[in-house]
Amino acid sequence: MERRTYAFGAIVAAMMTLTCASNVSAQKAYDTGASDTEIKIGNISPYSGPASSYATIAKAQAAYFQMLNDNGGINGRKINYISYDDAYSPPKTVEQARKLVESDEVLFLLSPLGTPGNSAIHKYLNARKIPHLFLTSGANKWDDPKNFPWTMGFLNNYQAEADIYIQYLQKNFPNAKIGIIYQNDDFGKDYLAGFRQSLGAAADKQIVAAIPYESSSPTIEPLIVSLKAANPDVVFYIATPKFVAQAIKKVGELGWKPIQIIPNTATSIVNVLIPAGVENSTGVLGASYLKDVNDQQWSKDPAVVKWHAFMDKYMPGANKADSLNMYAYVVAQVAAQTIKQSSDNLTRENIMKQAANLEMEPEGLLPGVKIKTSSIDFAPLEQLQMMKFTGAHWELFGDLLTARKR
Known part of the structure; x- marks a missing residue:
C-alpha cells in the first residue's frame, strides 16, 4: 500500500x-529574428547619395542599442542592429530590404529612411508580414492600418505638417502669396496636397508658383530664380537638407527677403542652416516636436543632460548640434518600449500589436508632446510647435499646434 x-x-x-x-x-x-538571447532589427539608410546627411540617424540608433546592450539588453536579450546603405535609391532599398528579410532574417525593420524607398518596399513587407516600423518619412499613407497593417510611420505626416504651417499663415499672414519648390515624388506631392487641402478654395489664388525638382538634380538654384519671378511673400522648400541649404543660400545671394519655411525633416543646423550661411538662415521658420539641444533653455533639462552623456560615451566625435541625433534617440526609445512590452512573445504579430498600443513621453520631446498609437491610429506624432532660427539656435514660439482633421 x-x-x-x-x-x-x-x-x-x-x-x-x-x-x-x-x-x-x-x-x-x-518568430525568425528573435531568441532567448538576441533580437535582430533591420535598418536601411542613405550612407551615400543626395540624402547622406541623414545617415547619422542610423548611427545614433545603433549607439543607443549598444548602450542598452551594455546594460543587459531588453528583457535580457541583446539587440543586433543591422543597417545597410541604399544611397536614397528605391531599387537599392528593395535589394537591401530583401537581404535583411531573407538573408539576415531580422524580426522587423526600424525607421528605414525616405518616402521613395519606403514606398518601394511597402507592399513587399506587408505581403511577408514583416513589421515596418517608425519610418523616417511622413507620408500620409503610412497611417493605413486597414490596408497595410504591418507599416507604421513616426513623423507627423506631411499633409498634417503642411496644415500646421497654413494655420500659422492664416493667423498671421492671411492673404500671403505662396511659392513652393517640391521634390517630384511622394514626399513632395504629399506636402503639396496638404497645402492645397488646407487652403481650400483660396489655394489657386494664394499659391502663385509650385515648381518641382528631381532628387537626382545636382542643384535647385535656378529654380529659386524662377520662384522669385513669381513674387511670393512666403516660400516653402519641400526638399531634403542638401537642397534646402542650396535654396536658402541662393535667396540670400539674390538679396531677396521672403518669409522662408522649411520642413521638419530639414531643420538641422549642421546640415542645412550653417551650409546655407548663418546670415542667410537667420529668420527662417520651421516647426518641431523635439527639444533643441543648442538652445540654452534646455541646458539643465534632465532629458537633455542625459542625452549629452549618451552622446559623449557612445557617439564621441559626432556633432551634437545636429538635431537628427536627438530624433534618433527618441525613435530608439519608442522601439525599445515596443520590444519591452512584447515581453517573451517576440512574434512579428505581437510586435505590431504592441507598436499599436503605445502611450509614452520619450525623453527629448517638447513638453506636452506625446507618442500615442492604437489599432486604428498608426500616427505616433500629431503635434508641432513653430520656431524661428535666431542665428545660433531654434527659438520656439506660440502654442503646440495639432493638424485639423479633414
Whole structure:
C-alpha cells in the first residue's frame, strides 16, 4: 500500500513538473529574428547619395542599442542592429530590404529612411508580414492600418505638417502669396496636397508658383530664380537638407527677403542652416516636436543632460548640434518600449500589436508632446510647435499646434 501511494505521488509530481515546464515554454514565443538571447532589427539608410546627411540617424540608433546592450539588453536579450546603405535609391532599398528579410532574417525593420524607398518596399513587407516600423518619412499613407497593417510611420505626416504651417499663415499672414519648390515624388506631392487641402478654395489664388525638382538634380538654384519671378511673400522648400541649404543660400545671394519655411525633416543646423550661411538662415521658420539641444533653455533639462552623456560615451566625435541625433534617440526609445512590452512573445504579430498600443513621453520631446498609437491610429506624432532660427539656435514660439482633421 505504501509502495502504491509513493508511486502515485511520484506520478503526480512528474505530471506537475511537465505541466510547469510546458507553461514556461508556452509563455515564450519567437518568430525568425528573435531568441532567448538576441533580437535582430533591420535598418536601411542613405550612407551615400543626395540624402547622406541623414545617415547619422542610423548611427545614433545603433549607439543607443549598444548602450542598452551594455546594460543587459531588453528583457535580457541583446539587440543586433543591422543597417545597410541604399544611397536614397528605391531599387537599392528593395535589394537591401530583401537581404535583411531573407538573408539576415531580422524580426522587423526600424525607421528605414525616405518616402521613395519606403514606398518601394511597402507592399513587399506587408505581403511577408514583416513589421515596418517608425519610418523616417511622413507620408500620409503610412497611417493605413486597414490596408497595410504591418507599416507604421513616426513623423507627423506631411499633409498634417503642411496644415500646421497654413494655420500659422492664416493667423498671421492671411492673404500671403505662396511659392513652393517640391521634390517630384511622394514626399513632395504629399506636402503639396496638404497645402492645397488646407487652403481650400483660396489655394489657386494664394499659391502663385509650385515648381518641382528631381532628387537626382545636382542643384535647385535656378529654380529659386524662377520662384522669385513669381513674387511670393512666403516660400516653402519641400526638399531634403542638401537642397534646402542650396535654396536658402541662393535667396540670400539674390538679396531677396521672403518669409522662408522649411520642413521638419530639414531643420538641422549642421546640415542645412550653417551650409546655407548663418546670415542667410537667420529668420527662417520651421516647426518641431523635439527639444533643441543648442538652445540654452534646455541646458539643465534632465532629458537633455542625459542625452549629452549618451552622446559623449557612445557617439564621441559626432556633432551634437545636429538635431537628427536627438530624433534618433527618441525613435530608439519608442522601439525599445515596443520590444519591452512584447515581453517573451517576440512574434512579428505581437510586435505590431504592441507598436499599436503605445502611450509614452520619450525623453527629448517638447513638453506636452506625446507618442500615442492604437489599432486604428498608426500616427505616433500629431503635434508641432513653430520656431524661428535666431542665428545660433531654434527659438520656439506660440502654442503646440495639432493638424485639423479633414
